[in-house]
Amino acid sequence: MSDTNKPYLRCEGLSRAFVKKLDLAGRIARSLGSNLREERVQAVDSVDLSVMPGEVLGLVGESGCGKSTLGRMLCGILPRSEGKIYYKGQDIDSLSAQEIKNYNINVQMIFQDPFASLNPRKRVRNIIGEAPLFHKLTTSSELDDYLAKVMLRCGLDPSYTHRYPHQFSGGQRQRIGIARAMAVQPECLVCDESVAALDVSIQAQILNLFMELRNELNLTCLFISHDLGVVEHISDRIAVMYLGRVVEVAPVEDIFNSPFHPYTKALLDEVPRLDRRGVDFTPLAGEIPSPLDPPSGCHFHPRCPHVMDICKKEAPVDMEIAPGRRACCHLATMR
Amino acid sequence: MLAFLIRRISQSAVVLLVMSLLVFVGVFYIGNPIDILIAPDATPAEYARAVHELGLDKPLWEQYTIFLKGALHGDFGNSFVYNEPALKVILDRLPATLELAFTAMFIAVIFGIPLGMVAGMKANNWIGRNIMRFSILGFSLPTFWVGLMLIIIFSVQLNWLPSGGRGETVMLLGIPVSFLTLSGLAHLILPATNLALFKTSLAIRLTRAGVQENMQMDYVKFARAKGLSETRVIGLHVMKNIMIPVITVLGMEFGSLIAFAVVTETIFAWPGMGKLVIDSIGVLDRPIIVAYLLITVTMFIIINLVVDILYSILDPRVRLGQER
Amino acid sequence: AETLTIGLKGEPTSLDPHFHNVNANNEQAIYVFDKLIRQDSRQNLMPGLAVSWIPVSDNVWEFELRKGVTFHDGSPFTAEDVKFTIERIPTVPNSPSSFTGMVSAIKKIEIVDPHTIRFHTEGPAPLLPRNMATFNVVSKKYGKGASTADFNSGKAAIGTGPYKLVEWKRGDHITYKRNDNYWGVKQPWETIIAKPITNDGTRVAALKSGDVDIINFVPPADVAHLSKDSKLTLSKSPSTRLIYLHLDSDRNDTPMVTDNNGKKIKNPMKDVRVRKAISKAINRKAIAARIMDGLAVPAAQMLPEGYEGTSKTLKPEAYDPKGAKALLAEAGYPDGFKITIHGPNDRYVNDGDIAQAVAQMLTKVGIKTEVNTMPKSVYFGKASALEFSLMLVGWATDTGEHSNCLGALLHTYDKDKGFGSANRGRYSNPKVDKLLEQALVTVDPARHNALLVEAVETGMNDIGIVPIHYQVNVWAMKKGLDYNGRTDGYTLPREVSETK
Amino acid sequence: MSTPLLEISNLKTHFFTRAGVAKAVNGISLTINKGEVVGIVGESGSGKSVTGFSIMGLVDEPGRVVGGSIKFKGRELLTQSVEEWRNFRGNEVAMIFQDPMMTLNPVLRIDTQMIEAVRTHEKVSKAEARKRAVEALAMVGIPSPEERVKAYPHQFSGGMRQRVAIATGLLNRPDLIIADEPTTALDVTIQSQILSEMQTLCRKTGMSLMWVTHDLTVIAGLANRVAVMYAGKIIEEGAVEDVLDKPLHPYTEGLVGSVPSKNHRGEPLYQIPGMTPSLINLPEGCSFRMRCPKATEKCHCEPPVTETANGRRVCCFHPNL
Amino acid sequence: MSEHTTEAVVQAPAVQDESLILEAVKEFFENRVAAVGLVIFIIMIGVALFAPYITPQNPYDLMSIDIMDGKLAPGSKSFDGSVTYWLGTDSQGRDMFSSILYGLRISLGVGVVSTIIALVIGAVIGLWAAFVGGKTDSVIMRIVDLQLSFPAILVALILLAILGKGVDKIILALILVQWAYYARAIRSNVIVERSKEYVEAAKCLALPQRRIMFSHVLPNCTPELIVISTVKVASAIALEATLSFLGLGMPITEPSLGLLISNGFKYLQSGYYWISFYPGVALLILIVSINLVGDRLRDVLNPRLKR
Numbered sequence A: 001m002s003d004t005n006k007p008y009l010r011c012e013g014l015s016r017a018f019v020k021k022l023d024l025a026g027r028i029a030r031s032l033g034s035n036l037r038e039e040r041v042q043a044v045d046s047v048d049l050s051v052m053p054g055e056v057l058g059l060v061g062e063s064g065c066g067k068s069t070l071g072r073m074l075c076g077i078l079p080r081s082e083g084k085i086y087y088k089g090q091d092i093d094s095l096s097a098q099e100i101k102n103y104n105i106n107v108q109m110i111f112q113d114p115f116a117s118l119n120p121r122k123r124v125r126n127i128i129g130e131a132p133l134f135h136k137l138t139t140s141s142e143l144d145d146y147l148a149k150v151m152l153r154c155g156l157d158p159s160y161t162h163r164y165p166h167q168f169s170g171g172q173r174q175r176i177g178i179a180r181a182m183a184v185q186p187e188c189l190v191c192d193e194s195v196a197a198l199d200v201s202i203q204a205q206i207l208n209l210f211m212e213l214r215n216e217l218n219l220t221c222l223f224i225s226h227d228l229g230v231v232e233h234i235s236d237r238i239a240v241m242y243l244g245r246v247v248e249v250a251p252v253e254d255i256f257n258s259p260f261h262p263y264t265k266a267l268l269d270e271v272p273r274l275d276r277r278g279v280d281f282t283p284l285a286g287e288i289p290s291p292l293d294p295p296s297g298c299h300f301h302p303r304c305p306h307v308m309d310i311c312k313k314e315a316p317v318d319m320e321i322a323p324g325r326r327a328c329c330h331l332a333t334m335r
Numbered sequence B: 001m002l003a004f005l006i007r008r009i010s011q012s013a014v015v016l017l018v019m020s021l022l023v024f025v026g027v028f029y030i031g032n033p034i035d036i037l038i039a040p041d042a043t044p045a046e047y048a049r050a051v052h053e054l055g056l057d058k059p060l061w062e063q064y065t066i067f068l069k070g071a072l073h074g075d076f077g078n079s080f081v082y083n084e085p086a087l088k089v090i091l092d093r094l095p096a097t098l099e100l101a102f103t104a105m106f107i108a109v110i111f112g113i114p115l116g117m118v119a120g121m122k123a124n125n126w127i128g129r130n131i132m133r134f135s136i137l138g139f140s141l142p143t144f145w146v147g148l149m150l151i152i153i154f155s156v157q158l159n160w161l162p163s164g165g166r167g168e169t170v171m172l173l174g175i176p177v178s179f180l181t182l183s184g185l186a187h188l189i190l191p192a193t194n195l196a197l198f199k200t201s202l203a204i205r206l207t208r209a210g211v212q213e214n215m216q217m218d219y220v221k222f223a224r225a226k227g228l229s230e231t232r233v234i235g236l237h238v239m240k241n242i243m244i245p246v247i248t249v250l251g252m253e254f255g256s257l258i259a260f261a262v263v264t265e266t267i268f269a270w271p272g273m274g275k276l277v278i279d280s281i282g283v284l285d286r287p288i289i290v291a292y293l294l295i296t297v298t299m300f301i302i303i304n305l306v307v308d309i310l311y312s313i314l315d316p317r318v319r320l321g322q323e324r
Numbered sequence C: 001a002e003t004l005t006i007g008l009k010g011e012p013t014s015l016d017p018h019f020h021n022v023n024a025n026n027e028q029a030i031y032v033f034d035k036l037i038r039q040d041s042r043q044n045l046m047p048g049l050a051v052s053w054i055p056v057s058d059n060v061w062e063f064e065l066r067k068g069v070t071f072h073d074g075s076p077f078t079a080e081d082v083k084f085t086i087e088r089i090p091t092v093p094n095s096p097s098s099f100t101g102m103v104s105a106i107k108k109i110e111i112v113d114p115h116t117i118r119f120h121t122e123g124p125a126p127l128l129p130r131n132m133a134t135f136n137v138v139s140k141k142y143g144k145g146a147s148t149a150d151f152n153s154g155k156a157a158i159g160t161g162p163y164k165l166v167e168w169k170r171g172d173h174i175t176y177k178r179n180d181n182y183w184g185v186k187q188p189w190e191t192i193i194a195k196p197i198t199n200d201g202t203r204v205a206a207l208k209s210g211d212v213d214i215i216n217f218v219p220p221a222d223v224a225h226l227s228k229d230s231k232l233t234l235s236k237s238p239s240t241r242l243i244y245l246h247l248d249s250d251r252n253d254t255p256m257v258t259d260n261n262g263k264k265i266k267n268p269m270k271d272v273r274v275r276k277a278i279s280k281a282i283n284r285k286a287i288a289a290r291i292m293d294g295l296a297v298p299a300a301q302m303l304p305e306g307y308e309g310t311s312k313t314l315k316p317e318a319y320d321p322k323g324a325k326a327l328l329a330e331a332g333y334p335d336g337f338k339i340t341i342h343g344p345n346d347r348y349v350n351d352g353d354i355a356q357a358v359a360q361m362l363t364k365v366g367i368k369t370e371v372n373t374m375p376k377s378v379y380f381g382k383a384s385a386l387e388f389s390l391m392l393v394g395w396a397t398d399t400g401e402h403s404n405c406l407g408a409l410l411h412t413y414d415k416d417k418g419f420g421s422a423n424r425g426r427y428s429n430p431k432v433d434k435l436l437e438q439a440l441v442t443v444d445p446a447r448h449n450a451l452l453v454e455a456v457e458t459g460m461n462d463i464g465i466v467p468i469h470y471q472v473n474v475w476a477m478k479k480g481l482d483y484n485g486r487t488d489g490y491t492l493p494r495e496v497s498e499t500k
Numbered sequence D: 001m002s003t004p005l006l007e008i009s010n011l012k013t014h015f016f017t018r019a020g021v022a023k024a025v026n027g028i029s030l031t032i033n034k035g036e037v038v039g040i041v042g043e044s045g046s047g048k049s050v051t052g053f054s055i056m057g058l059v060d061e062p063g064r065v066v067g068g069s070i071k072f073k074g075r076e077l078l079t080q081s082v083e084e085w086r087n088f089r090g091n092e093v094a095m096i097f098q099d100p101m102m103t104l105n106p107v108l109r110i111d112t113q114m115i116e117a118v119r120t121h122e123k124v125s126k127a128e129a130r131k132r133a134v135e136a137l138a139m140v141g142i143p144s145p146e147e148r149v150k151a152y153p154h155q156f157s158g159g160m161r162q163r164v165a166i167a168t169g170l171l172n173r174p175d176l177i178i179a180d181e182p183t184t185a186l187d188v189t190i191q192s193q194i195l196s197e198m199q200t201l202c203r204k205t206g207m208s209l210m211w212v213t214h215d216l217t218v219i220a221g222l223a224n225r226v227a228v229m230y231a232g233k234i235i236e237e238g239a240v241e242d243v244l245d246k247p248l249h250p251y252t253e254g255l256v257g258s259v260p261s262k263n264h265r266g267e268p269l270y271q272i273p274g275m276t277p278s279l280i281n282l283p284e285g286c287s288f289r290m291r292c293p294k295a296t297e298k299c300h301c302e303p304p305v306t307e308t309a310n311g312r313r314v315c316c317f318h319p320n321l
Numbered sequence E: 001m002s003e004h005t006t007e008a009v010v011q012a013p014a015v016q017d018e019s020l021i022l023e024a025v026k027e028f029f030e031n032r033v034a035a036v037g038l039v040i041f042i043i044m045i046g047v048a049l050f051a052p053y054i055t056p057q058n059p060y061d062l063m064s065i066d067i068m069d070g071k072l073a074p075g076s077k078s079f080d081g082s083v084t085y086w087l088g089t090d091s092q093g094r095d096m097f098s099s100i101l102y103g104l105r106i107s108l109g110v111g112v113v114s115t116i117i118a119l120v121i122g123a124v125i126g127l128w129a130a131f132v133g134g135k136t137d138s139v140i141m142r143i144v145d146l147q148l149s150f151p152a153i154l155v156a157l158i159l160l161a162i163l164g165k166g167v168d169k170i171i172l173a174l175i176l177v178q179w180a181y182y183a184r185a186i187r188s189n190v191i192v193e194r195s196k197e198y199v200e201a202a203k204c205l206a207l208p209q210r211r212i213m214f215s216h217v218l219p220n221c222t223p224e225l226i227v228i229s230t231v232k233v234a235s236a237i238a239l240e241a242t243l244s245f246l247g248l249g250m251p252i253t254e255p256s257l258g259l260l261i262s263n264g265f266k267y268l269q270s271g272y273y274w275i276s277f278y279p280g281v282a283l284l285i286l287i288v289s290i291n292l293v294g295d296r297l298r299d300v301l302n303p304r305l306k307r
């Protein structure tokens, strides 16, 4: 592993927009005065973020705020619109083919849906074993032993290699998905809502598995979730996203003890907890705005209790508010 | 909407152009219509004269440009055989074909949809299963074979219905229709049934699939939980959802109904344009073939347009011209 | 009686009597119009609008016209109308097949008086009366400037004929009303409805279910069971439609012939012995009985007995496979050869089946024959382009005499003189050519006939074509009706009578 | 308080599938009093929804209520005629579902769907019904309800749709609302909006609420009483404070333990080994015994229901008493 | 800590370790009607394949037929008494039973061959369109839409009018009217499958695009293709029969069932019903059996009804 104070993965100004272009007829129609326009979703909007080696970074935010998009760009399975990604300090655009491949293999993703994330027509053996064979991490003669090791590590009975995914329960399928990623011996996992679809008791099993793997193999981890309880439990640092922008990044204690950004505060207030009984729910007003048509200035201003004039006009910039803490709010500039 | 229209119209123009070019090249390649039309004992001089009169001695591209120029002014040329404007010859026959096709569609809808609903709700009992068996049969039986059987049974053996032709017509809004007279209706039943069989099966299947799918939806459960009667749940909630795919598909299938009328019209001597075009192919009457194709294509385009508009009316989630 | 509904195999393409010279059109034209000279049911000439015709000199024919004839609108028929008709024929626009050939011999028309007209021809024209029996006379008043559409709509379809056009619903029916001022015998029917029903089975079914009263071209296969039907009557008439084989007897290198191993060989059919063998190999009786269900007459020449030019000595070639093999061996083909027979499949009665049967028979004498049939739309173009070696064709002699078929089928192909227009085997025999050309300038009927007979015998003995059979036309009708049938196949309402 | 609003006893709802009989609800007893908020928790497939559907008389083919009784205000529901069921549903008890995207008919306008709900139960004019619909929408916090009532469901966001569903449920002022995981598909902020809305409504109208969820933390904040289901049975029931703080049943204990919480950040969570058994061939006796750390021979027999003070009930041989 | 994992190695549901195909086959046979359909279909294929060994006569060997045996009723003996014609003869004296088996061979052959070729072409084009995307994709899809907006029969009619008759031509025509279905089906399937998480997972594992397409995405599209193609075989056979009936399909020397029916059509009312009737029955059985199989396959292979 590289030295610890250099980020394992870092992105700078990373953006991704999904644009539905107009076809020729649409363009003609527009020039004839119809009010058609391109549909543009700025899913991720100029995000700076870094993940330290061996660290678990939690990424939270409401649905549609761009968490998955960000995660998939960092994994290299979704092209970027703009911005740079640094892998172990190196711009990935400057990497050689071999290095790119290393990067791709070393950063693995774990998916949400334990049904859709496994190819229904392949046996477990094939699902887990294909990539290590392809990347020559093992040979076909040693594959069985290799698989047994990986599967055991992920809490799977190695005798099930000939089964198909549909013959397993959801939790087991999730383990297969983890085993598939672990089989290429990655250094970093991007877990996209990996426990959201599971029952509490199964969720606990999988969370434990993550923590175990991480401790034993010193994995770096980007843990995406909308469940603050889970993120709080597993992460070292937390990044909060709102409508494509990261609004606050801080160590987990700081976030939970003294959230800075109004959105973070609101979010934390609303997390239901086992020890909060018979509460009067006092919700954050307003809907999540449509990403097709985000509010001007600070995206959060229509729902923000501390809204000021400037918030409606100017987007706040990312600022360090305390050592190791960053926030993106006009309140920070006020201080 | 505008973009949608532009898209449709430009697509259609390309289709029409390609089709007409194809037919020109095709007919040119098959042979000279004069060979078939001319009296066998005609002298070469007469032959040459006939070829010249019909403009068939010009190079292909020139014939085509002449056609294009004419077509832009709504003139598709005179039929070689009938010596009348091809468009007029076709349009004379269009009402008969449309009447046949509409009747067939009507039959398909009034039988297919209720049967499909029954089959969907009673999927596992004998009624449902027998309806499905019938629909497989209806799917499998080739139209022409059914036509023959219908004639043999209902007109030759039982002598209930006439075997062919169109029967008496009366004018309705300036269009001759036959379903308003007794003789017309009698002549219409067999061919329309014949043509409708396949579509009825299709309607049954679509409806059944729709019912089965929709009955499992939460909104049905929610409607029931509101205390609505089963009649309203099925008659309004489920029905309206099923009608979307059913109408779309059947609407699209209307085009193929017109095309398949070729077979039915041939068997039942129905004086529609399908029969006309089969005869015209036989004698390479190019203007008629081209005009037929252009008219059918135009009709398909209009049908698709109507279906799209209907679709967007029926399904509030869809905006016109969106990809589906 | 009131109404006669006729189920017809063919639909006219137009009611303009001069637009398209095909049977279906000519047939309907006779309902409305008249010809100068009529053909009786055996195609003998009979007075029509002309009561007599005589050659006043070698180059001039004089026709005396019927007096007191009026058109449907009441205007009188005169020589002017005849002149107008003959002048109109070559000018009908876009006509794919006109009657121009029928009037091309006429150089000048001279109106002697309103009911006498003279035709001046280039040379002697013995066939002129025959030709005059092919087209109908239209009214000058209405015909002038009339388009095909005007005839179809009935505007110009004003004739002297027995019926007036009421309406034509294309594809469905044509309605006629009786012309009560008709000059001929009073017509039996008040209204005529002619329905085109092209599909054979449907037409038969329409008769059985009572939709129509009479149908033409009953498919042979249905004759047996229709004749058993107590509610129906049938009538048969031999026709002038000859089904025959044309063989490539001209080219050395013919496209569809190979030896048994598939290698090209010199055209064997140039040898008259091979042609004779082919003729002997064909079991005409079996074809007539099995394929045609008895509704065909084995043929020896181009027209059956009783027509101008028919030979009395020619007899249908007897089925003789041994003789055929022997002849083949003699010609140097003891093991036969390979050939493809081409034929249409939608033109003549059972045409595809006949081609197959011929192939079967030829194969049995050693000529391994493949069959290739195609729609007429493709077939005739290819046949005329000489793409075939052995082909099945039919010929109906509308004029009812031999010079027509001799000139088209057996005379050496001559583009300029217009001979051999349908000689797709390019048969050529100078003797036949000479005899025919002589006959065509011989006005004396006996001499004319003798020359034709000799030409026919020469050509047939040389196997210029291989005749197979004449089709027999069949009509079926409701009991209580009677129709005699015609060799030209027309269904004329004026000849349909009620028996009771 | 004399007759409870709803009284379920020994209810059994089974599904007769091709693979066998799935005992989705296998003898549960539960009472809900007026004004009470009862939470039902349990893992996926434990029979929570089927319980709700059984109360509504909406169990799908091939399922059937095969035993027990459901009394509503003392009246037996299971012997009702079809007509009576119809009058009951939506009128006395309303139900809302998990997926707000699917509960509203996508091709009908909101007003159609709300007006029909009013008019099946009450003979009122359309205008009157519409007025009620608008009021209901206002009550659940939908801005400018007069206009929004004319919209189609797809013009609403998920949270809004769930509010519409709740408003529809409220239209006939039912005594009980059965909410089947209505916030599971929603975001935290939206979830707490809905929860707050429901809470106020219950307090205002005094109606009872049966809240089905697998999320203990939601129950913790919302409910008075909680019933924990496992494999078609209620294995523990009691006041929320009691059950969550001092679970009696080993399963409840495991469940509570597996929820990540502030105090144990980064530590391994308690985990219940194994997974929920198939309902088709449930083991003899206690269905939790295969996963239970305390299981003994005894557990092969049907465990007894132990009733303790303050109305707690537990169904176990080895409760943590 | 590791005790958790070892503990977590729990039993998966007890299921037999059989392949997906075997399972599908088993499920297929649970429906008796479909099973009968399949058996009949297989018999028909067998009979068609081995027609020359089964039939008493080669109906296309002109030496072995005789016009004197023409139109004999079922059960008659030939004129020389050597053969019994159980299903009668046609006008050429061909044994109808033999003709039907040979006709079956041609009908099936035409249906199957054209479907397979169309499937391959359509699959390649559809895959390519989905793969490349962008302009190519939209051009291809426009062509496909265009093709599909015309009813098959119309396209085939025009094509055959232009091309003429012949087995090769009708196959060509059938391919031309069918390929677009497959192209569209494959493309939409691929696009759906491609966006599934397992494909992203494969991407994430740095497996090459080609491999993902062919070994992950494509196999998941096959069930649908199998279903479509069975149904399409039936409709191709029916279409061919219809075209032959209209006089545009097969040449007279290679009659398919459709042409046999058409040839016998003119005899249908004449009492020689067998010339048309039996081929009709054979065609019916063939198409119905294929459709029964297709219908069942749809149920068995449909992923939506699974899980």
Ligand SMILES: Nc1ncnc2c1ncn2[C@@H]1O[C@H](COP(=O)(O)OP(=O)(O)OP(=O)(O)O)[C@@H](O)[C@H]1O
Pocket (backbone or CB within 6 Å): A018, A019, A041, A042, A043, A061, A062, A063, A064, A065, A066, A067, A068, A069, A070, A226, A291
């Ligand atoms: N392929 C795509 N095409 C168009 N828009 C997309 C695409 N993928 C994502 N988006 C849009 O980008 C935005 C962010 O999506 P993303 O999936 O990253 O959100 P998320 O935070 O992961 O949400 P969730 O919690 O629901 O998973 C959404 O508005 C979504 O509609």
Ligand SMILES: Nc1ncnc2c1ncn2[C@@H]1O[C@H](COP(=O)(O)OP(=O)(O)OP(=O)(O)O)[C@@H](O)[C@H]1O
Pocket (backbone or CB within 6 Å): D015, D017, D022, D023, D024, D042, D043, D044, D045, D046, D047, D048, D049, D050, D051, D060, D061, D062, D063, D214, D279
């Ligand atoms: N329509 C049905 N057909 C067959 N079995 C069914 C059906 N509906 C439910 N079941 C069975 O009943 C059991 C309980 O289902 P139920 O929907 O009540 O679970 P749940 O507790 O609501 O789970 P979730 O949290 O996933 O909603 C399921 O395990 C299933 O096997």
Ligand SMILES: [Mg+2]
Pocket (backbone or CB within 6 Å): A067, A068, A069, A192, A193
């Ligand atoms: Mg996501």
Ligand SMILES: [Mg+2]
Pocket (backbone or CB within 6 Å): D048, D049, D050, D180
């Ligand atoms: Mg549920």
